[in-house]
Amino acid sequence: MDGNNFTIQFEPSENPDDRKVGWGRGIVYFGGNPYWHGEENGDVAPFEWTWVDLLEFFAKNWNELLSEEAYPFPWIPTAQRSINSIWRIADDRWSNLPSAKAQAEELELIKFINRHNIASAWKGAAVPELMCLRAGNFVCLIGQDETPIMVRHQDFVAEITSFGDAIVNAMEDSEDPYVCQVIQLWRDRSDIPFERKISIVTSLPIETVIQIQGEAANDYWIHDGEIDEQIAVAARMVRNHLGAQMIRNVLDSIKAVPLSETPKLDFLSRRFNETQLLSDDDKPYEQGYRIAAWLTNELGLRAGARVDPDAVLTGLNVHIGSANFGDSGLEALAIWGGRGPAVLLNESIGGSKKRSTALAHELCHLVVDRTRLLPAAEVLGGSVDIRVEQRAKAFAAEFLLPRELVVQLRYLSQSLEDFVSLLERRFHVSSQVAIYQIQNSTLHLTGDEAIWLNEKLRRISAASSLAAFR
Numbered sequence: 001m002d003g004n005n006f007t008i009q010f011e012p013s014e015n016p017d018d019r020k021v022g023w024g025r026g027i028v029y030f031g032g033n034p035y036w037h038g039e040e041n042g043d044v045a046p047f048e049w050t051w052v053d054l055l056e057f058f059a060k061n062w063n064e065l066l067s068e069e070a071y072p073f074p075w076i077p078t079a080q081r082s083i084n085s086i087w088r089i090a091d092d093r094w095s096n097l098p099s100a101k102a103q104a105e106e107l108e109l110i111k112f113i114n115r116h117n118i119a120s121a122w123k124g125a126a127v128p129e130l131m132c133l134r135a136g137n138f139v140c141l142i143g144q145d146e147t148p149i150m151v152r153h154q155d156f157v158a159e160i161t162s163f164g165d166a167i168v169n170a171m172e173d174s175e176d177p178y179v180c181q182v183i184q185l186w187r188d189r190s191d192i193p194f195e196r197k198i199s200i201v202t203s204l205p206i207e208t209v210i211q212i213q214g215e216a217a218n219d220y221w222i223h224d225g226e227i228d229e230q231i232a233v234a235a236r237m238v239r240n241h242l243g244a245q246m247i248r249n250v251l252d253s254i255k256a257v258p259l260s261e262t263p264k265l266d267f268l269s270r271r272f273n274e275t276q277l278l279s280d281d282d283k284p285y286e287q288g289y290r291i292a293a294w295l296t297n298e299l300g301l302r303a304g305a306r307v308d309p310d311a312v313l314t315g316l317n318v319h320i321g322s323a324n325f326g327d328s329g330l331e332a333l334a335i336w337g338g339r340g341p342a343v344l345l346n347e348s349i350g351g352s353k354k355r356s357t358a359l360a361h362e363l364c365h366l367v368v369d370r371t372r373l374l375p376a377a378e379v380l381g382g383s384v385d386i387r388v389e390q391r392a393k394a395f396a397a398e399f400l401l402p403r404e405l406v407v408q409l410r411y412l413s414q415s416l417e418d419f420v421s422l423l424e425r426r427f428h429v430s431s432q433v434a435i436y437q438i439q440n441s442t443l444h445l446t447g448d449e450a451i452w453l454n455e456k457l458r459r460i461s462a463a464s465s466l467a468a469f470r
Contacts, residue, residue, distance in 0.1 A: 005031050005149045006141055006156060008163040010051060012170035020174035022052025022167060028130075030141060031149050036127045049125050052182055055167050057121030058160050059185035063192055063200050064115045066157060069134040070203040072112045073105065074240040077386055082142050083113055083129050132156075135385065137371065194218045201227065202235040204247075211244040212251070223338050230254055230335050241328040250333070250344075253323035257339040265316040265341060268298060268367050278368075284387045285440075288394025289403075291368060296399065306427050307400055309359035313343060318366060320359070322347045334362040336370050353430045360396035401427045401434065403441035416449045432460055 010026035013019045025046035028036035038047030058065070075093055076086060090109055094102035114120050118130045128144035138150040164186050171179050198221050199206045212235070213220035221228055231251045238247055277290050301307060313320060319342035323333060326348070333344045343362045349355055369388060401423060409426075413419035416438070423434040435456050445453065 005029075006139075006151045006159055008159055009046070010163055010166060011046065012167070013048075019170050021176050021179055022050045022055070022171055023048065024051050024167070024170070026051065030130065030143050031146065035130065035143060035146075047125075049122070051167055052171065052179055053123045054118075054121045055164055055186055056182045057118065058164055059182065059189045061115040062189035063197060065132055065134075065139075065160075066153075067134060067197075067201045068116070068203065069136075069201075070236055072108050072203075082144070083117060083131060086113070136369075194221075198227070198232065201232045202239065204235060204239050208239075208244050208247075212248045214248070228338070230337055230339060234333060234335065238325075238328075238330060241330055242325070246324070246326055246328070250323050250325065253321070253344055254333070254335055254339065257319060257321065257335060257342045257344070259339050260317050260319055260341065262317045262341050265318060265366060268295070268316075269370060271298065272367055273371065284390035285394035288364070288391040288396075289398045291364060291391070292395045292398035292402070295363075295367060296402075304405060307360070308428075309356055309363055309400070313359060313363060313366075316366075318343060320345070324348075332358040332362055334365050336366065341366055341370075353424070353428055353433075356400065356428055357396050357430060357433060360399050361392045363399070364392040364395040397429075397433050397437055397440075400429050401437045403437050406437050406441040407443050410443055416445070416452055431456075435460065 007029040008026065009029065011024055013023040013025070015023070018024075025048050026036075027034050027044070027046050030036075034044045036047070038045045071086075076089060086109070090106070094106065097105075113131075116132050118132055119127050129142075130144075131140075131142040133140050133142075134153065135150065137153055139153050139156040140148050140150055142148045168183050168186055171183060174180060174183075195206050195209050195218070198204075198209045202209065204212075221232065223230070231254055234254055235247055235251060238250060242250065272291075272294070275294065277294060278287055282290075296303075296307075299312065310320065319340055321342060321344045323344040323346065325331075325333075325346040328346075331346050331349055331354070334340075335342050335344070343359060343366075345355060345358060349358060365388075368391075405427075406423070409422070410419060413422050420431055420434045420438070423429065423437075424431055427434075435453065439453060439457060
């Protein structure tokens with residue numbers, strides 16, 4: 001992830017009258033290359049236009065650009081996508097919906113895209129789309145037919161602020177009513193009602209925000225004088241699974257978590273950041289496998305031995321507690337920052353094998369993601385970037401039951417069904433983890449074994465699909 005991939009190069013017009021109404025020359029760089037630009041003799045050149053419309057866009061959508069981190073509907077995958085791909089997903093859905101509901105969702109989606117597509121700022125100038133959506137400590141920029149890039153959130157804010165202040169300074173003496181209005185919008189860009197600000201950060205309706213905070217009012221969302229990022233992020237991640245009262249219960253559980261010193265965990269995170277094990281070219285599951293092998297080695301765990309994630313987390317001084325997620329399908333929550341680091345397991349998570357897998361999953365996030373896409377919390381089963389979740393799920397399976405051991409130990413059982421049971425007992429994993437690791441290993445299967453395994457996988461997939469509609 002390169003933090004310096006978005007630049008606005010702007011130069012006010014030398015003509016005083018033009019300068020006062022926002023005219024100037026500039027280039028917007030995306031991924032280090034000119035993206036919005038003009039041409040001169042076939043070469044890239046700054047394009048001349050009135051840039052006051054771009055300032056207005058940034059001023060009006062400031063809070064959403066900086067804080068809104070979720071698509072407006074749960075049926076849009078959490079992975080960042082181009083506008084065209086979002087519309088394709090939406091059109092497929094709407095073709096099976098009553099027209100009134102489809103039209104209402106379409107209007108909501110249009111509003112969302114218009115406040116995140118920076119290209120919609122330009123009036124009268126045709127430029128390629130540039131979607132912008134926050135992703136934890138980064139901002140994801142998605143160009144038209146371009147590979148998405150990640151820009152550090154603080155760099156993105158600094159770039160927009162620098163442009164905004166520069167053009168305001170150039171138009172300072174303007175008496176044009178529209179220009180004066182836009183300048184004031186820019187200066188007041190952060191001044192919105194507090195409940196609206198929380199609504200943007202959590203992606204919850206304002207009325208739900210008010211229900212959750214109750215008599216505590218705005219103070220409920222404040223920690224150490226700032227918006228409590230941990231509970232705001234957690235609220236956003238569980239919003240599609242829990243009602244207002246249940247969200248309040250979960251957030252209260254987070255508020256009760258003590259702040260802990262975790263020098264060993266912090267050391268592991270720093271070590272990991274130095275390894276450069278993550279490549280954007282790798283599949284999430286490949287990253288998960290690689291991280292599991294690395295952490296197993298860093299922790300000095302004995303090859304072939306059962307791994308106890310509970311003991312690993314306790315040894316890293318990570319607080320393990322519980323919270324009431326009900327039967328929502330949410331399994332665990334990891335938090336860090338102003339409280340914790342901690343893992344809160346759903347009180348109704350089930351058996352110890354499921355607990356072990358959930359703890360291993362959260363261990364991955366605690367080691368890898370605290371300085372990346374997840375700035376304060378993660379919810380297993382919640383609304384989290386799908387690639388980050390796929391990586392953590394692959395990590396958990398490989399950490400508990402390495403695929404290499406699956407191949408090495410196959411000789412211990414005559415039938416594949418007995419082998420799955422052996423793996424469950426020996427490594428304290430669920431049959432689902434054992435089956436997935438067999439599937440993903442290099443183990444050679446007979447024809448009958450492949451048929452048996454595929455039937456098991458089909459049943460697992462069907463059960464997961466049914467759970468999603470409960």
